[in-house]
Amino acid sequence: MTDNQRLWLAIALCLAYCAWVGFIIVSHYARQRERRHVTTGAFIVAYASQTGTAKQLAEYQAELLESDRPVKVIALNDLAIDTLRKANDALFVVSTYGDGEPPDNGRRFYRALQQHNKQHNTALLQSLSYRVIALGDSQYPAFCAFGELLDVALQQSGATAIAELEKIDRAQSQPLPGDASQSAESSFKASTWRVTEQQQLNSADGRELFMVTLDADQALPAWQAGDILDIQPHNANTAIAEWLNKHELNPDTVIAVEGTPTPLKLVLHTRQLTDLAGAGNKEQQILKMPLLPLRSYSIASVPEEGQLKLIVRKQYHPDGTPGIGSGWLTTYAGSEEPFCANVKDNPLCHIAQLDVPLVLIGAGSGLAGIRAQLAKRYYANSDADIWIIYGEQSPQLDNVIPAAIEAWQTGFAGLKIQQAYSRGEPGQYVQDVMVAAADELQNIIARGAHIYVCGSHQGMGQAVHQTLTDILGEDALMQLIDEQRYHRDTY
Ligand SMILES: Cc1cc2nc3c(=O)[nH]c(=O)nc-3n(C[C@H](O)[C@H](O)[C@H](O)COP(=O)(O)OP(=O)(O)OC[C@H]3O[C@@H](n4cnc5c(N)ncnc54)[C@H](O)[C@@H]3O)c2cc1C
Numbered sequence: 001m002t003d004n005q006r007l008w009l010a011i012a013l014c015l016a017y018c019a020w021v022g023f024i025i026v027s028h029y030a031r032q033r034e035r036r037h038v039t040t041g042a043f044i045v046a047y048a049s050q051t052g053t054a055k056q057l058a059e060y061q062a063e064l065l066e067s068d069r070p071v072k073v074i075a076l077n078d079l080a081i082d083t084l085r086k087a088n089d090a091l092f093v094v095s096t097y098g099d100g101e102p103p104d105n106g107r108r109f110y111r112a113l114q115q116h117n118k119q120h121n122t123a124l125l126q127s128l129s130y131r132v133i134a135l136g137d138s139q140y141p142a143f144c145a146f147g148e149l150l151d152v153a154l155q156q157s158g159a160t161a162i163a164e165l166e167k168i169d170r171a172q173s174q175p176l177p178g179d180a181s182q183s184a185e186s187s188f189k190a191s192t193w194r195v196t197e198q199q200q201l202n203s204a205d206g207r208e209l210f211m212v213t214l215d216a217d218q219a220l221p222a223w224q225a226g227d228i229l230d231i232q233p234h235n236a237n238t239a240i241a242e243w244l245n246k247h248e249l250n251p252d253t254v255i256a257v258e259g260t261p262t263p264l265k266l267v268l269h270t271r272q273l274t275d276l277a278g279a280g281n282k283e284q285q286i287l288k289m290p291l292l293p294l295r296s297y298s299i300a301s302v303p304e305e306g307q308l309k310l311i312v313r314k315q316y317h318p319d320g321t322p323g324i325g326s327g328w329l330t331t332y333a334g335s336e337e338p339f340c341a342n343v344k345d346n347p348l349c350h351i352a353q354l355d356v357p358l359v360l361i362g363a364g365s366g367l368a369g370i371r372a373q374l375a376k377r378y379y380a381n382s383d384a385d386i387w388i389i390y391g392e393q394s395p396q397l398d399n400v401i402p403a404a405i406e407a408w409q410t411g412f413a414g415l416k417i418q419q420a421y422s423r424g425e426p427g428q429y430v431q432d433v434m435v436a437a438a439d440e441l442q443n444i445i446a447r448g449a450h451i452y453v454c455g456s457h458q459g460m461g462q463a464v465h466q467t468l469t470d471i472l473g474e475d476a477l478m479q480l481i482d483e484q485r486y487h488r489d490t491y
């Protein structure tokens with residue numbers, strides 16, 4: 001190679017190197033610009049959810065949006081109003097809890113927005129376009145009330161609704177968009193369970209309380225104390241046989257369900273056994289019969305026990321037949337007939353701190369949540385104080401605590417159990433025990449205690465909430481909610 005050729009080759013290599021460096025610098029800045037756009041122009045999907053359903057739906061909606069542009073999914077309480085002020089688009093997916101109230105992880109945001117609307121009449125959120133999806137249950141008088149309240153507050157702050165408030169009624173037992181667990185016959189196929197034990201804890205006829213043990217056909221999933229099991233109940237086999245007989249159908253006739261040949265007696269496991277409408281293809285009609293509604297249960301055990309346990313009150317319909325979910329779990333299910341169930345994350349009821357005192361309040365089937373929280377502390381060797389206040393009807397018929405938590409009663413130095421029997425001597429409810437021990441309650445809360453309440457909302461949860469408000473004051477109770485130290489697993 002001549003000197004000249006060597007010179008040109010060196011120049012060409014230099015130019016190629018410069019072009020390469022230039023390309024890297026340009027793409028670096030382009031990426032930075034893109035990232036800046038992501039953080040400032042993200043679509044906000046905010047949820048307020050007590051038991052995880054609205055959160056699940058928010059995450060699904062975010063996935064749909066993500067193909068289009070960057071999306072930020074966030075709990076409503078974690079969303080600063082200032083962040084929303086700078087945003088252009090938001091979707092709110094919110095459920096309603098209590099009596100038309102916000103879920104605990106939306107309450108603080110809503111208060112802040114209301115306060116702002118009261119104090120300033122500037123259009124704070126004027127650059128925001130939004131949509132609200134409200135989850136609720138039409139069996140409650142204040143159907144989707146929090147969705148409505150949030151919608152009004154957003155409009156008052158100058159935001160523009162791009163669509164009318166959408167209400168989803170959980171009472172209709174329609175599948176939620178994107179909820180594979182409810183969408184089809186094959187629903188929970190990935191998660192099949194069998195009932196291995198039904199232990200009656202009380203001796204009260206007509207309101208039996210059972211500890212139900214389940215084994216998973218697959219590896220046990222992970223869960224935490226406070227989580228929920230959603231189950232797909234089955235019909236009793238006798239009810240299926242009667243229905244087939246009445247409609248003159250052979251239980252072993254095979255029909256195609258989502259392409260899989262299935263005998264009628266199995267197809268009917270999860271169908272609402274309504275009468276067929278006169279003439280027409282019976283098989284087609286059967287495929288159109290709605291599924292039995294899902295039922296939720298607070299999980300009563302922790303994975304360290306190697307089994308999933310529930311505590312279930314057997315309910316009865318006016319005609320004396322057992323409730324759909326409770327009848328299945330306590331009476332009809334057995335190890336021969338697998339059914340589908342899914343563990344649902346319920347983060348507001350997780351109590352991560354193990355070194356703070358715990359006040360566990362519950363009644364009836366609320367023993368489920370109490371048992372799970374106690375088990376968590378037992379297996380973690382926690383020695384922090386635990387105070388259980390538990391209510392039932394009769395001291396003679398409902399002495400259920402020993403059978404449910406006996407093994408652990410001696411395992412805790414600082415465990416105190418107080419029981420309230422509404423038909424005892426004297427007749428007492430859990431709130432009466434709380435009032436009598438108001439000073440002690442204030443002390444333990446001052447020592448950093450978490451409060452966890454489990455059981456029926458109407459019968460007990462509301463009364464406990466009111467009593468805590470009376471003892472601590474509304475602001476202090478709201479602060480406990482904001483600090484995530486007041487956990488409500490009430491239904
Ligand atoms: C988050 C969550 C956690 C829960 N945890 C627990 C738990 O740990 N333990 C537990 O036992 N329950 C729990 N529940 C309640 C549970 O989900 C069910 O609601 C309960 O078992 C009753 O359901 P079922 O299908 O057995 O009764 P259903 O068949 O739904 O009947 C329920 C009641 O409605 C009444 N009823 C039904 N039909 C009629 C009618 N035609 N006319 C008049 N009255 C009627 C009956 O009196 C019956 O008692 C929880 C609920 C939620 C939301």
Ligand SMILES: Cc1cc2nc3c(=O)[nH]c(=O)nc-3n(C[C@H](O)[C@H](O)[C@H](O)COP(=O)(O)O)c2cc1C
Nearest residue numbers: 049050051052053054095096098100136137143144
């Ligand atoms: C204790 C309790 C109170 C409820 N109160 C209402 C209510 O006042 N209005 C309503 O429309 N729905 C009410 N619901 C129904 C819930 O909003 C509905 O089940 C929703 O799907 C729950 O969503 P989440 O899991 O995101 O909290 C209530 C549910 C529970 C368990």
